[in-house]
Amino acid sequence: MSAVLAIALKDLRTFTRTRSALFFTFIWPLCVAVIFGTLFGGSNQPSPKLPIAVVDEDGSAGSRAFAERLLTRDSFVAVRATRAEALEAVRKGQRTAAVILRPGFGVASQQLFAGTPPEVQVYTDPSRQAERGMLEGLLLQQGAERMQAMFANPAGSQQSVRDSLSQLRARQPGQQPGLEAFLGQLDTFLGTPDARAGLGTPGAAGSTVAWQPLTVTMESVQRQRTGPRNGYDVTFPQAMLWAIFGCVMTFSTTFVSERVRGTLLRLQVSPLSRSAILAGKSLAALLAIFLVECFVLAVGVAFFGVRPGSWPLLLAAIACASAAFVGIILLLASLARTEHGIGGAGPAVMMPMFLIGGAMIPLMVMPPWMVQLSSISPVKWAIVAFEGAIWRDFSVVEMVTPCAILLAVAAATFALGVRRQRE
Amino acid sequence: MLTLTNIVKRYGSRVAVDDLSLAVHPGEILGLLGPNGAGKSTTMHVAVGLLRADSGTVTIGEHGSPTAPAARRVLGLAPQSLAVYDLLTADENLRFFGELYGLAGAALRARVEWALTLVGLQDRRRDRVQGYSGGMKRRLNIAAALLHDPQLVLLDEPTVGVDPQSRNAIFDSIVQLRQAGRTVVYSTHYMEEAVRLCDRVAIIDAGKVLALDTVDGLLRAHGGSPVLRARVAGEEIAIETRDPLTELNRLSATAPVESFRVDAPTLEQVFLSLTGRTLRD
Numbered sequence: 001m002s003a004v005l006a007i008a009l010k011d012l013r014t015f016t017r018t019r020s021a022l023f024f025t026f027i028w029p030l031c032v033a034v035i036f037g038t039l040f041g042g043s044n045q046p047s048p049k050l051p052i053a054v055v056d057e058d059g060s061a062g063s064r065a066f067a068e069r070l071l072t073r074d075s076f077v078a079v080r081a082t083r084a085e086a087l088e089a090v091r092k093g094q095r096t097a098a099v100i101l102r103p104g105f106g107v108a109s110q111q112l113f114a115g116t117p118p119e120v121q122v123y124t125d126p127s128r129q130a131e132r133g134m135l136e137g138l139l140l141q142q143g144a145e146r147m148q149a150m151f152a153n154p155a156g157s158q159q160s161v162r163d164s165l166s167q168l169r170a171r172q173p174g175q176q177p178g179l180e181a182f183l184g185q186l187d188t189f190l191g192t193p194d195a196r197a198g199l200g201t202p203g204a205a206g207s208t209v210a211w212q213p214l215t216v217t218m219e220s221v222q223r224q225r226t227g228p229r230n231g232y233d234v235t236f237p238q239a240m241l242w243a244i245f246g247c248v249m250t251f252s253t254t255f256v257s258e259r260v261r262g263t264l265l266r267l268q269v270s271p272l273s274r275s276a277i278l279a280g281k282s283l284a285a286l287l288a289i290f291l292v293e294c295f296v297l298a299v300g301v302a303f304f305g306v307r308p309g310s311w312p313l314l315l316a317a318i319a320c321a322s323a324a325f326v327g328i329i330l331l332l333a334s335l336a337r338t339e340h341g342i343g344g345a346g347p348a349v350m351m352p353m354f355l356i357g358g359a360m361i362p363l364m365v366m367p368p369w370m371v372q373l374s375s376i377s378p379v380k381w382a383i384v385a386f387e388g389a390i391w392r393d394f395s396v397v398e399m400v401t402p403c404a405i406l407l408a409v410a411a412a413t414f415a416l417g418v419r420r421q422r423e
Numbered sequence: 424m425l426t427l428t429n430i431v432k433r434y435g436s437r438v439a440v441d442d443l444s445l446a447v448h449p450g451e452i453l454g455l456l457g458p459n460g461a462g463k464s465t466t467m468h469v470a471v472g473l474l475r476a477d478s479g480t481v482t483i484g485e486h487g488s489p490t491a492p493a494a495r496r497v498l499g500l501a502p503q504s505l506a507v508y509d510l511l512t513a514d515e516n517l518r519f520f521g522e523l524y525g526l527a528g529a530a531l532r533a534r535v536e537w538a539l540t541l542v543g544l545q546d547r548r549r550d551r552v553q554g555y556s557g558g559m560k561r562r563l564n565i566a567a568a569l570l571h572d573p574q575l576v577l578l579d580e581p582t583v584g585v586d587p588q589s590r591n592a593i594f595d596s597i598v599q600l601r602q603a604g605r606t607v608v609y610s611t612h613y614m615e616e617a618v619r620l621c622d623r624v625a626i627i628d629a630g631k632v633l634a635l636d637t638v639d640g641l642l643r644a645h646g647g648s649p650v651l652r653a654r655v656a657g658e659e660i661a662i663e664t665r666d667p668l669t670e671l672n673r674l675s676a677t678a679p680v681e682s683f684r685v686d687a688p689t690l691e692q693v694f695l696s697l698t699g700r701t702l703r704d
Contacts, residue, residue, distance in 0.1 A: 006522035014510040017551075262504030266567065269471050269500045270523040271492040 003272050007280025008287065011254060015288055018250065025246030025292045030299055033232065033239035037304065040231030040362075050135060051077045052097045053086035060106020062118070066142070067101060075138050090123050090221045093229075096131050098123040098221070099139070111164050118143070119215045126220040136216050143214030158190040227364070228391045229307070234362045236300035237386035240318075241359040241379055243292040244325050248332065249346050251285040255333030256342045278330070278418060285329050289322040308390045313399050317385035320403040323410035324378050330417025353377045363387075378409045424449045424575050424606040425470060430479035432465055432630075439465040440476070441630035447575070447608055449484075452601055454621030455610040456690065458702050462630035463610040464503055467577050470608070471500050483575065496524065499573030503580045505560045506567070509553035513544050513563050516552060517570055524571035538566040541599065543592050558589025565596060576600060577608045582616065594620060612702055614690035624690070626697055633697045638690065645696045646688025653683035 015021055056067045071078045078099075081089065086098030100121040108118035120139055124132050165183040168176065228234050258264040258281075267277050297314070300306035308314045332349060336342040354360060356370065357379025363371060374380040385402040388394030425447040432440040440462045447453045455463045468474040470481055472489030486494035507516050517535045521527075526534055539545045542562035552560060565581055578597070582590045597620055600607055611617055617624045618638050625635040634641055651667040653660050656678040664670045667685045674680055694702050 002527070003523050003525070006519055010508070010511070010515075010519045013515070014508060017510040262502045262506035263508060265468075265473055265500065265502045265504070266506045266520065267523065268473055269495060269498060270520075271495045271525075272523060 003270075004276050004280040004283060007267070007277065008283040011251070011281055011284030012288060014254065015250060015284070021246060021250040023246075025243050025250065025288075026295060028246065029239035029242035029292075029296050032242050033235040033296065033300065034304070036238070037230070037232035037235035040234055049075065049077045050097065050131060050138075051095045052079075052099050052135070053081040053089050053095045054078050055081055055083050055086045055098060055100040056105075057083065058101050058103050058105040060109075062106030062109035063101040066105065066109070066118075069142060069145075070099060073138070073142070087123055087221055090125065093125070096124060096128060097135050099135075110160050111167065115164070115167065117212045117215045119217065121217045121219055123219045123221045125222070132218060136218065139216050140212075140214055143212070158187060161187045161190060228387075230305070232300060232304040232306050233387075233391040234364065236296060236304065236306050237383050237390060238359050238362070239300075240293045240296045240321075240386055241354065241357075241382055243296050244289055244321065244382070245350055245354060245359075247285065247289045247292055248325055248329050248350060249342075251281075251288065252329045252332040252336075252346055253339055253342050255281060255329070256336050256339050260338055274422060278421065282326050282330065282414075285326045286322050289325055290318060293318045293322065306390060309393045310389050313394060313396065314386070314389035316399065316403055317382070317389050320406035320410070321382040321385060324382065324406040324413070327410040327413030327417060328378070330421065331413040332417075334417050334420030353379050356380070358383045378406060381405045381409075424484050425608065426480075426482045427466070427470060428480045428482075430466070430469055430481070431477045432462075432469055432474060433477050439630050440469060443479075443627075443630060443632055445625055445632055445635060447606055449574075449606050450601070450604050451622040452597065452607040452609055452620055454617040454624040455608065455627055456612065456614060456617045456624050456694070456702075457610075457627035458612050458700075461612075461627045463612075463627055464579050465630070466627070467500070467579050467608065467610060471498050471577060473500075496571065497574040499568040499571065499576045501565045501568035501576070501578045501581055503583065505557075505564050507552050507560060507563050510551060512549050512551050513539060513555075513566075514548045516563060517567060520567045521570050526571065534570050534572065538570050541569065541596050542566045556586065556589070558585040558592075561585050562589055562592055562596075565593060569596075569600070573605070575606045575608070577610075579610050580612070581609070582611070582613070614694075614702060617690060626690075626694060628694075628698050628700075634693070641690065641693050642688045645693040646690075647692055647696060649688060650686040651683065652686060654681040655679070657681070 052070070054067050054070050056063050067080070070076060071080070079095075081098070083098070083100060086095065086100070089095040090098050098121075100123070102119040102121055104116075105118040105120075108116055111117075122132070122135060122139070124135070161183055165180065165187060168180060168183065258267070264277075268274070272280075297306070297308075297318075301308070332342065332346055335349075336345045354377075356374045357377030358366065358374055359379050361370075363374065363380065363383060366374065381402040384392075385399065385406065388399055388402065392398075427446075428444050430440050430443045431438070443462070443466060445453075455466065457463050465474065469476050470489065472481070472495070481489050483489050483491075483494040483498065486497065488494060489498060508519070511519065514535060517538055518531060521531045521534055536545075539548050542565055544559060544562055544566065547555065547559065552563065555563070561581060561584075565578065568576060568578070581593055585593065594616075597607060597609065609616070609620060621638065623635060623637050624641060626633045626641065634645060636644065648663045648665045649667055651660075651662045651664055651670050653662075653671065653674055655674055660674070662670055671680065671683060691702055694700070
């Protein structure tokens, strides 16, 4: 086992010292992904303006004012809608969230520091965690602004304070003496020239009691995806395939180089079996392919907003694609006798596979006849598997087909390659 | 240590090794001398189990077949091609080859040190091989074959394309191997190397062993007589004779001898007498 690892590490070491291999496996695929991703539809970084639909189920003056404020905020691109329209828009991915002001919102808004706070329901796609957090923060911020407005208009707010005080005394007489005293003093304060001059400090009031200006309830709406979120969702799976292409060319060449330069003789004279030698070299190729796929994906996730729908399925897709192309490396290496031979045979075999498989022209824009033809290429199944996990929202069952085909390709090419290598 | 019996190896209709038999004794350096294409490399590859003979048997000491793992542990091959990795340093190359034989830790470090010292590459151990001269690569190629301390070492034309300095370093390494009691099979088409290094020499042509003996034995049996070359009364004379001194006395009695020299027979003449061709034909 240690000898197998030694061969694998030796191959990986020589791989990292080959500049052209590094360029074609790391740099070139990223160039493809970024350039074509930008051409296909640009950035998918979370927009600074969240597209939301606002539903006013209360219809009171308070809820109307709150909704109006949402519609005019710089943070949102907001439209009014009914509950059904808003949820449908979220489901179809047209809006990030549906913000619903629940019945009783207006009445609750009038109660300061007591009673049930006004309730807002927010429906979003559960995969959009970043946007959910941002939205919740903005809504609470707007709720707090209502308090600020109270101090900006002491005369208007004084009546709200008196209403809250009288409701508190009527519902819970003597239960919250501290709050009663505070509201009494606030009532007194709002009637003073200081309050009218705008000298109040709203934050201090809110922080002394366990009361919130707004209750935000987050709900989930499963988004029905009809396509990629943006261009990078399409080009990064393609780039992962181009990275694999670089690995295929590099490692099939190292196989042939071992034979041509005589180092294979030395390996064969050692106590290692041929199977162990092949295992070591295959392990190196497998690790390299796996790592470059992960690298390209990581760049997509970190800098271009690629958001895989399912990490476990993506991992499975990457593993199956890696296995398939290791088999192809073995087979290719067995076809060529010289390094020049692999330089010619490699692209001759791989380029048509990539052309019809969707690594150049995205599968989603291919004419139907080409999509059918593409099924003969393992590249297509690798891209389908990657896209399935990234934006097609494949279920486990849907992922079985591309992964099974990739594993079948792996088994067939590996067996054929090994047989030819032994001849 | 190594016995080849009636080995036949064909490539299609071409017979590369033709009913070849020879036995290599423990501790000796046996030379395989023959022109390019004589079947020396094929014989070596059959001997180490890289090629399967169409017929005949190969036995490595008490280990039997060369493909047996135990036999492989006592074999070391320096192929004619430079079987080292250009993108690795000498140190990394040797460590890697050592790991293939199960060496690790201090034992591996010690063997790498020994091998680098043997071939004189300690100073360049951390340089990538791609920057080495041809001779340095050849020396590293030999070091890689010796790393696991094999009992039987096969060196396939180890001095091809090598500068004189590296050639001398290689010869010194081989002499040290003999002193350490290792058995060496050394293929070459340079008769000078066979004369300088080998205890016995097998003359090979067209896949056959034409003669196998010590150098002196070969010269006696197939080299013919020494040639007395003299300039007598302005005339150049060449006389093949087993007794040059008597012949020289006879000549000087007839006329003054202005100059003379005796050309001893060479392996070149041995090859010529056995095949009708020179080694470089």
